[in-house]
Amino acid sequence: MRFLIAESETPEARSERRDSVGRSSGETYLAVLNRLAPDARCDRIMPADADAALPSDMALAGYDAVFLTGAPLHLYDETPETRRAIAFMRALFAAGTPSFGSCAGLQVATVAAGGSVRPNVRGREAAFARRIVPTEAGRAHPLLEGRPAAYDAPSIHTDEVERLPEGATLLAGNAVTLVQAAEIRFxxxxxxxxxxxxxxxxxxxxxxxxxxxxxxxxxxxxxxEHDVEDYAQRIEALHREPGRRDLAWPLGLDAQVTDEHLRLAELRNFIAHRVAPTHALRR
Incomplete structure (x- = not known):
């Protein structure tokens, strides 16, 4: 299989992320996909960069899947970066290649297909999205296969989907963010x-x-800042020892977050249910 990772962080955001955690959003996706599909060939591009050499529709159609990363883009702002990211997503829709995205990836796909994004109206969702609940459609959708009736997930965002485009399906939401998961056909x-x-x-x-x-x-x-640092240190301690219930309990977290296999459910489901069958037909 051939995967393309579209990393829409600006160069400045990419550098800040590397300084804090040692990798950009695209490099995080690359490491995860190498674990989930070790035989896949992964390429990486930066659609929002001014000097980005973006593949044509025909070249995009040659990939089995495209993954859109998170990025500090505000899709309601008309900037060169948002215009380039949206143009790339529209080319991807035109190519027909299966795609998956998290955080800003969902927002880019929403705007490219005719929906809208706004600043969070109920405030920031920071560190973790709590009590995400699948809709009736979501409970039957393969993207959320294996997720329970309510679950938490890593999350930090200041913008949200305001309106899904026509033909989209809402798959999950919570009390803070109405659109936590969706399928968009365009x-x-x-x-x-x-x-x-x-x-x-x-x-x-x-x-x-x-x-x-x-x-x-x-x-x-x-x-x-001391409060933020204290919270961050407790999360890091759980990262080092994810099996310690005494570290997870004060943070209100369970295996849906601490167990990597469970946490990666959506990515694994996308590859198994959306990408692998199409790849088999193309061989």
């Missing part, structure tokens, strides 16, 4: 996406909190 393409981050480990959650400490304090989620 032109020749089908996109499966989530607002949360199944691909990131707890060390990356801690890094994200540290990078956004000022915003968390401004939002009233923490009183001081």
């Amino acid at each position: 032109e020749r393409g089908t996109f499966w996406g989530v607002q949360y981050h199944p691909e990131i480990g707890l060390d990356e959650v801690a890094g994200a909190l540290r990078r956004q400490a000022d915003g968390l304090i401004e939002a009233g989620l923490a009183h001081s």
